[in-house]
Amino acid sequence: MLQSRLQMLSYIIRQFIFYLQEHPDLLNDLLNVLAPRVDHTRVVDIMRKAGQLPLVKPYMVAVQSNNVSAVNEALNELYIEEEDYDRLRESIDYHDNFDQISLAQRVEKHELVEFRRIAALIYKKAGRWRQSIALSKKDNLYKDAMETCSQSGDRDLAEELLGYFVEQGKKECFAACLFTCYDLIRADVALELAWMNNIVDFAFPYLLQFLREYTSKVDELIKDKLETINEVKSKEKEEKDMVAQQNMYASLLPLALPAPPMPGMGEVMILDMEPCLLMACLQWVDISQGPWC
Numbered sequence: 001m002l003q004s005r006l007q008m009l010s011y012i013i014r015q016f017i018f019y020l021q022e023h024p025d026l027l028n029d030l031l032n033v034l035a036p037r038v039d040h041t042r043v044v045d046i047m048r049k050a051g052q053l054p055l056v057k058p059y060m061v062a063v064q065s066n067n068v069s070a071v072n073e074a075l076n077e078l079y080i081e082e083e084d085y086d087r088l089r090e091s092i093d094y095h096d097n098f099d100q101i102s103l104a105q106r107v108e109k110h111e112l113v114e115f116r117r118i119a120a121l122i123y124k125k126a127g128r129w130r131q132s133i134a135l136s137k138k139d140n141l142y143k144d145a146m147e148t149c150s151q152s153g154d155r156d157l158a159e160e161l162l163g164y165f166v167e168q169g170k171k172e173c174f175a176a177c178l179f180t181c182y183d184l185i186r187a188d189v190a191l192e193l194a195w196m197n198n199i200v201d202f203a204f205p206y207l208l209q210f211l212r213e214y215t216s217k218v219d220e221l222i223k224d225k226l227e228t229i230n231e232v233k234s235k236e237k238e239e240k241d242m243v244a245q246q247n248m249y250a251s252l253l254p255l256a257l258p259a260p261p262m263p264g265m266g267e268v269m270i271l272d273m274e275p276c277l278l279m280a281c282l283q284w285v286d287i288s289q290g291p292w293c
Helices: 002-022 024-034 040-050 053-066 069-082 085-094 100-107 113-125 129-138 142-152 155-167 171-180 187-196 200-252 265-272 275-289
Strands: none
Touching (some): 040 069, 053 069, 100 113, 113 129, 142 155, 142 171, 171 187
């Protein structure tokens, strides 16, 4: 089984080399037919050694969905040579299996600003925030720098960028950065920079928004606190009403009757009575039993 497979691969390679030498115009058709069986990395290596990568560009575009590193890097090289920055950006957005830092270092000094912008994008994707922001500032791509700061979640980077705009006299960028990095910049830092550089007017919309947000948060906290207090008071009132109701029911119950005397207890009580009291009791018994006995 393995031997037959190797023979098949060897046959495919021979056919591929034959078409490359004799019918290069039909090479993409052959590769598209053999795409499920051919090794894409090996094809790219053969074409790179032959110096004919552009010849199989349609084939590589067709199989790039497999996200093979060799194919991605070969196409990225072709896009750089062709100065097709739109296709390069699309390639790195949808196919990330390539040496990102190497590509960024290659295009960060490109003469076209869009390629340098792609380098900043790659650094941002790789988490190298400071390098990405530095490239964006160098090319005056301040919007990209602010968005990178916001995505980084790094307060120090955001406040450094804010100070940079103040130093460069970029008042509008200062105001825009306050809102783009709103969750990162501290209000006291923003107000201090604005006051010391006489640009409070540019910081005032941010401060209004900040005060509004915190006032709303305080109002919500007070509301939650009052609701909690009312719930506690309501629960205490219910408990007091329950106790009062139980006490009312207890007061309506009849008093307990004395237990009947045990046998023999009556005789002991009679013997213990005073003589005069005993005579009165006997007379009362005789009178009460007289007519009915």
